[in-house]
Amino acid sequence: MESRVQGPRMDALYEVVWVPIVDPNIEYTDAMDIQFEDMKKTMPWYLVYHPSNIDRVLKKFIGDRWHFRRKPIVVVLDPQGRELNPNAIHMMWVWGSTAFPFTTAREEALWRMETWRLELLVSDMDPTIFNWARDGKYIFLYGGDDIEWIRKFTSNARAMATVARIPLEMTYVGKSKNTENVKSAIATINVEKLSYCWQDTTLIWFFWTRIESMLFSKIQVEQTNDEDPIMPQIKKLLSYDADGSWALLCKGSEILTTGHGFTMLRTVADFDLWKEHAPTMGFDFSFKEYHDKLHVPAADHFEPN
Template identity: 60%
Template sequence: MQSSMPWFTVYHPSVIEKPVIRFIKEVWHFRNKPILVVLDPQGKLVCPNALHMMWIWGSNAFPFTSLREESLWREETWRLELLVNGIDPVILNWIKEGKYIFLYGGDDIEWVRKFTNNARAVAQAAHIPLEMVYVGKSSKREKIRRLMTTITMEKLSYIWEDFTMIWFFWTRIESMLYSKIQLGKLDDHDPMMQEIKKLLSYDREGGWAVLSNGSNVVVNGHSTTILPTLVEYELWKDQVPVKGFDLALEDHHRTIHGISHPCCRFDFPMTMGRIPGTMKCPECNRAMEKFSTFLCCHDEVIPDVLFQ
């Protein structure tokens, strides 16, 4: 492996002095997950871990400094491209065509059937062009594989057959959270980051769906709120000619959300160096409770290396 690397490597780990190892662990917060520390030509630290911004923005993040990371966040908006850019050109074409697009996930096939059938029925009744894509889940790989087979056989929606695409999607979403943690701006009342936190939480607690009209995100909902919104279309269809489809759906979803409050949950592996001491709930903005959890999902691990 060492001979195949195009960069310099330490000849053997034993040559690294103990004070250096302690420095890397205590100051750079290295545990077991890879980090990419960036130094300028004078050896000054300019980013404690550039991997997050690489996953989010790719080469556009060059020169991979924390200043560049902050600048990219200031330029960013809550839009569908933020979630899928660099993953699937099919969805980018749907965005250009101005279609309504549902990204959805979860591991309950009965909920998937009800959701996709109701979404299709609402689209037909409202006369809007709708596409749907199942993007899996960040864990339970084998269960998701079986669920995707069912979705394909029953022609419920478009799926990402390549698990690398699913892995890349969730890695990028998690990187957005870790990037904000690293910048110390996790709870700065940023509406876009609240939506990212919701998405990560929904993935841990059931199903979810994000609806966009072209690039613009209309609603980001948990399975317990987005499905009832679609099922109850008859209750808000009269508002569509008045408010437009987007606002009518968003208003009814907000009403249901006010009644049903799904729990929010975030899991941080102990191997991640920077874990926030506190977090605020993206739904109610209260300080969240903190627990220690032992978890085994028996998943196969998708390799960290995407490109050769």
Template identity: 40%
Template structure:
């Protein structure tokens, strides 16, 4: 792995058992077997995981991979994905394990190693020690010359998808330099309605956490304020990072009672929270702190609300954003007729943010 190569084939053969009479790769969408040489001159993304990898963990990668296959002439499409399956050698390889492995292969449209036995024990040891693989999936990037460019670029793909190509640390830095904290960046592509709301110049709100009592109070008050100010307010519920039975019940109640929009697909809800966690991981790796990075501060705030199981809401229009936890949000909205007079600009989000700061400052001084 430390040697200089002119292509990636020797490195790939070192990682995957590849005798001349073997076809060590299986293409998931065609179920055809291939030689290692099919990866020549390509950037290779090694997806390393055990066989418990979930559909949620594959969601963004599959979406990005299929988009690249639709237009293979693009520079950002010049890569292949190979699944390196980890199987514990301490237990027998049973028919049940074989079925589980084959089911995983069929869920992946890219290449996978034909059988876990084609991964040598020395390779497993190397991946664990050098690439820090433990339980969670990692994505190792090897360039066309066989050089390891990134020991784990999965979090970059969670944040930006195919825009992150070639998935290097320098590309990660470049993307952050051009990123601003906007509603669209926070929400990602979790709902097709969001670009429409923005194009129609609506006020937009994401909210999550909280119990059903707070959700109903929040929605009733927010709708009352929207009517009083004659604004179009679109609201989307994104639940919690651990969507248990309570969140499923919340989504059901919100939908039946038509309180707001909500993410019906729990995979998309999982993606929303995983993106936020990936943003935090990326910022930490780049040594960006809460004190010196406004985006890191906003990410941490939402994740802290979630960790404490508090309700929270983010309001936005254009570039203006206001965010607060459950009781402050409700207090701001309830005192609507008081706080409007504190600002000359009658923009709802600017006024809300202004009053939010007044309340937060007052609470800080009291404490």
């Protein structure tokens, strides 16, 4: 979410007020006060001067009215103080200031214009990936923290690209949790030059926060029916992240297929078994057809030769 200081000029049309609410059942300690003061120094928006200024009755009202518990929410009010959106934080994570005026109607309209594409996933957080997409390259986004899987997947994918003579790039996007494991994986990827990856774990956190926000945004505007092509893909990506390793293959902006670590590793490792179909059926179709016919085993992961 952009700050008012650094965001696009559209942010001049709105103001943000931070209401720092502390759980009334928790004792407010000196350590918490130091943390609050540190946060306040970095806050570019307006804010209530201190948590003690917020009355218990107001805390209860905010909890009852807008279902605030622990996670941040952004309630949108018009110039007359009328409520426009009970929680716009998810659409802000996904679209930033483009989502102005942050109404539910705007959220619904943005989703109607969206398609399942690379730009939706990575936003404008990485110009390198955008340049690859613009050049029409094949791109693997992959995640997990199993370094042995990462080694096998990247080496087999690179070998496949060489034989198939396709321009392929790979980007490691980590996991939504287990930050220390992700840091270790990034270090290994860098030392062994396995692929491109985000060096700053804040980018990885932002990537997964946006994916989760897409899910919550869809639920909030009730765009979860069977005809929605995006929601199943969001759920699939979050499921793979929770389960372990995964990869997603794009050609330019187009997402060809997303798969569990087992099926994706086996597809790139088994290229010799399906490459004969690629010249006539095309690499894209052949890869997707072979991959989508594979089944994830109940427990064991594939171990290629």
